[in-house]
Amino acid sequence: MSTDPISSTLKIAASALEAQSTRLRIVSENVANARSTGQTPGSDPYRRQTVTFAGEMDRLSGASLVHVSNIGTDKAEFRKELDPGNPAADAEGYVKLPNVNMLVEMADMREANRSYEANLQVVKQARELINLAIDLMRN
Template identity: 40%
Template sequence: MSLSNVFAIAGSAMNAQTIRLNTTASNLANAESVSSSVDSTYRARKPVFSVQQVQGMDSLGASVPPAGRGVQVDGIVESQAELRQEYSPDHPMADENGYVYYPNVNVVEEMADMISASRSFQINTEIMNTAKQMIQQSLSLGQ
């Protein structure tokens, strides 16, 4: 693997973590939104990632096991967990039975996910900086 591949891999990971941060921010922003029906209530969203794989060849042209070449976002799925239902007949958004519905967003879990995504983004930034320094040092060897 060349150092140039490191930039592509770390860049794809940074892109994935950005999507993860955006979905977490969306979940947190909608955590206390109220709805009068189950169908129109916001549901927590989570991104789904997978490894981008490439079949490699060695110097003799023989096939080698697939190697990861980055992170790919397969999609964003909605949580199927139960919505929070609260009896509040005086609420303007209450349904005919007096219930309002809140999203299935766990704020503590979302904050932990945000910290994890932020830290992962930071680590990939450091990886890119280290690779850049290694390239600069190898270029200065010939001087």
């Protein structure tokens, strides 16, 4: 089992960067499809995607890493809007809209972005420590 704390720190931060990158991609897809309707009358529109994280022990370093365990769909009801001219409108003129709440998506995006930036800062600090150690060995 590796006891190098800098290596473990880098593995943890890298796993978090990858997980938050996936989360940002899913949030971006949700935002991009927030007004996407079905193709035929009464058909279902885009369904909001969700990300589930899970912890995982790295056997080599003993570090607890994070990874995306599942990309699922939100089972919440679709919103309905009266739009009789829309090709996706049902017999009463209502169109089903995605179950995407822009406030929730913006909050998720902000949280994922901050987590990504924090982990990126950890990688930068670890790199500086490695460079400092190399400089000390040269002297």
